[in-house]
Amino acid sequence: MTRSRIAAAVAAACMMPAAYAVDPFVIKDIRVEGVQRTEPGTVFSYLPFRIGDSYSDDKGAAAIRALYGAGFYRDVRLEVEGETLVVTVEERPAISSINFSGAKEFEADKLKQALRDIGIAEARTFDRGQLDRAEQELKRLYLSRGKYGVNISTTVTPQERNRVAINFTIDEGEIATIKQIHIVGAQAFSESDLLKEIQLTTPGWFTWFSKRDQYSKQKLTADLETLKSFYLNRGYLEFNVESTQVSITPDKRDIYITVSITEGQKYKVSDVKLAGDLLDKRDELEKALLIKPGETFNGQVLNDSIKKINEIMGNYGYAFSNANASPDIDREKSTVAFTIIVDPGRRVYVRRVNIAGNARTRDEVVRRESRQLEGGYFDGERVRQSRDRIDRLGFFEEVKVDSPAVAGAPDLLDVNYTVKERATGTLNVGAGFSSTDKLVLTASISQNNLFGTGNSLSFEVNTSKVNRTFAISQTNPYFTVDGISQGFDIYTRTYNPSSLNLGDYKVRSTGLGTRFGFPVSDFNTIVFGVNAENTDITVGSASPSRYKQYVDLFGNSSSGATTSIAWINDTRDSGLAPTRGRYGRTSFEVTLPVLDLRYYRASAQQQWFKPLSDSFTLALNGQVDYGKGFGGKPLPLFKYYYAGGIGTVRGFEPGSLTTQRDSNGYSLGGASRIFGNAEFLFPLPGTKDRTVRLFTFLDGGNTFPEGESPSFSNLRFSTGFGISWLSPVGPLKLSLGRPLNAKPDDRKQLFQFQLGTGF
Missing domain, CATH: 3.10.20.310 (membrane protein fhac)
Known part of the structure; x- marks a missing residue:
């Protein structure tokens, strides 16, 4: 050869x-x-x-x-x-680089990701046949933003070592906006009313931000479903979208949309009954029927009824139950009867409970909140309850749960909790210098999920001459495997206004305490605590009279030992950004007869969260506090309550509200306090991110001295708006508040912020 x-x-x-x-x-x-x-x-x-x-x-x-x-x-x-x-x-040559010229609507990384999804990326083999596909993919992205006039040209430049550089030159053109939306066939409702229900619209004041005037097929499909739901919820069972027509002008600047509909007639419900295998749960299932005979047909109510039926069946292990409504329409009488056929399917059991997404938090921290056990039958209510308990930990931005079937095993499924972790630590460090206060150092660090164990630990240090603080606090939520929590607090706090000639006195308190929490149900906990505290008050000749009177009664040094009990009820769906549920706390604290002080304090708080829609939430909060001395002794000054600022009544300086003041106009606090808050929360326009929410509020409250009963006429009210953000360093709340009935001696404060938890 x-x-x-x-x-x-x-x-x-x-x-x-x-x-x-x-x-x-x-x-x-x-x-x-x-x-x-x-x-x-x-x-x-x-x-x-x-x-x-x-x-x-x-x-x-x-x-x-x-x-x-x-x-x-x-x-x-x-x-x-x-x-x-x-x-x-x-x-074949390799792609050395991919570049874009003229791209403004999208970041380069976004465009590269779109190309990577179809097999074109740097370091991959170059195939000239893929260029047309690449251009079409880029055009698809621009069309989704309403840029129908986009033009894309591609240049391939050979380079050494058998490589090529690809450059896409993009002429984005102008954004095509919706010039007109016309709905044909509407008789029961005006076209203007129907247009208010959908998202797509013609250009307006805020459409530059919301992009609602930019057409996309996905948006139109969603709006057609919205129209259908609008009619079905008002009795029009046979409503139908006959056709849609979308046209664009030759200059690709204006879009015209025409939707043709058939309304049909309006129906009332004549009868609702259950059929199929009800598993002897007829009474319970009938209570779940929200749709009633005699009412106008409502598609949402029917769907909610079916959903509740499936949830009830799921609570008994029938995770794949299927309930379907069969309508019997009488067009002459304009009525419809429904037979809801229930098929429970096979009872299923949980093979495994899986945790995913917790790179730092230990599995056991999440798993111990799950009320669905492996090997037991599936319980939908327990799974939902578990999701809420995991979310209430406050360690995660997002908690999702799904229950996929196990392949090849029709009676088994897995329960998967997928979490997205958030930063749970807060670190604040500050330093300053002045001729009077010299060097001032402030620092605080807290970690609510220490080393991923679920334990919390915090340190606080403040070296200011006026306010000196050293404090340590720790909590172990699972001190025992049964869920008994344990915590302790050690602190020393000094208030010394005399160092800056602000007052001729000094107050120093040092204490330590421990507490135990006993869960009595999945939503209720009883907390017992014991605390010992010593307070030293130093007064001078120019000290305020109330401090002199206190020293005359108790001496310069007084000590107290208290025991406390609190009941906590928490059914919120989240500890950081709740949208539904309640939170209640009632507590009582009283001194033990072993040391000097004699007083008791009681507090009751109730929060209520109600979702008004998928995006809007109404939040209400109310709190009443009361303290009183006994055994012939008054309530200690350092146990008084204060109001004003975020957490009580916004629009007023923190701690400034009271019905009595000293000669300098400063609040003396009160032995009792009452305040309430109402917030209407909603996401940023165009988003559904629950970590950033806007709100409007109405606050009211005040403090009252010992012996004075709270009265509505003495309450202060304020209103305003703000933003709450689950920031990387902790929950942050900013507000702009305006007092509604401030008195001349009240101290106002327009802008306020709070870093940390609070209503």
Whole structure:
């Protein structure tokens, strides 16, 4: 055999003249030529033969098909030199870079990701046949933003080492906006009323931000479903969208949309009954029927009824139950009767409870909140309850749960909790210097999920001459496996206004305490605590009279030991951004007769969250506090309550509200306090991100001295708006408040913020 005998084309097409055919022979060696970026081993991996095998035209054809199919090579040749087979390849170039010129609507990373999804990316093999597909994919992105006049041209520049650079030149053109939306066939409702129900609209004051005047097929489909729901919820059972027509002007600037509908007639419900396998749960299932005879048909109410039926069946282990409503329409009487057929399916059990997304938080921290047990039958209510308990931990931005069936096992499923972790630590550090206060250092650090264990630990240090604080607090929510929590607090706080000539007195309190929480149900906890505290008050000749009176009664140093009990009820769906549920706390604290002080304090708080829609939430909060001394002694000054600022009544300076003040106009606090808040929360326009929410509020409250009963006439009210943000350093709330009935001596404060928890 000679070197130039060529077998490649013969094997590839199987149609070459017989003179080019190769007689079968045993391969003594295989040599690869032409590789630059790929390894020779890559070529060998696609060959259907090895050294020592017999070579034939059929095997040669299979080798060429395999190498072409790999996608790495644009030319492949097989040559024979004696008993050596030479494989010569010409590699496709690699993409060295992808660049975009003229792109303003999208970031380059967004465009590259879209191309990567269709197989075009840097370092991948270049295939010129993919360029048309790449341009179409980029155009699809721009069309989704209403840019129908976009033009894209592509330049491919060869580079050294068999590489190419791809540049997409993009002329985005103008945004096409909706010029007109016309609904044909509406009789029961005016076209203007129907247009208010849908998202797509013509240009207006805020459409530059919401983009509602930009057409997309997905938006129109969603709006047609909205129209359908609007009619179905008002009795029009046979409503139908007959056709939709979308046209664009030749200059690709204006879009016209025409929707043709048929309303049908309005129906009332004549009867509702259950059928199928009810598993002896008829009474319970009938209570779930929200749709009632005699009422106008409402599609949403019917769907809610079916959903509740499936939820009830799911609570008994029938996770895949199916309830369907069969209508019996009487057009002459304009009535419809429904038979809801229930098919519970097979009772299913939970194979595994899986946790995902918790890179830092330990599995056991999440798993111990789950009320659905492995091996037990599926309980939908317990799964939903578990999701809420995990969310109330406050460690996660998002908690999702799904229950996929186990392949090949019709009576098994898994319960998967997928979480998205958030930063649970807060660090604040500050420093300052003044001629009077000298060096001031402030620092606080708290971690609500210490090392992923679910424990919380916080330190606080403040070295200011006026306010000095050293405090440590720790809580273990699962001190025992039964869920008994344990915590302790150690602190020393000094208030010394005399150092800056603000007052001739000093108050220093040092204490320590411990507490235990006992869960009595999934939603209720009783907390017992014991605390010991010593307070030293130093007064001078110019001290306020109330501090002198206190020292005369108790002396410069007084101590107290208290025991406390609190009941907490929490059914909120989230500890950070709740949208539904309640939170209640009632507590009572009283001194023990072993030390100097004699007083008690009681507090009651109630929060209520109600979702008004998928995006809007109404939140209400109310709190009443009361303290009183006994045994012939008054309530200590340092146990008074204060109001004003975020957490009580916004629009007033923190701690400034009271019905009595000292000679300098400062609040003396009160032995009792009452305040309430109402908030209407909603997401930023155009988003559904629950970590950032806007709100409007109405606050009211005040404090009252010992012996004075709270009265409505003495309450202060304020209103305003703000924003709450689950920031990386903790929950942040900003508000702008305006007092509604401020008195001349009240101290107002327009802008306020709070970093940390609070209503």
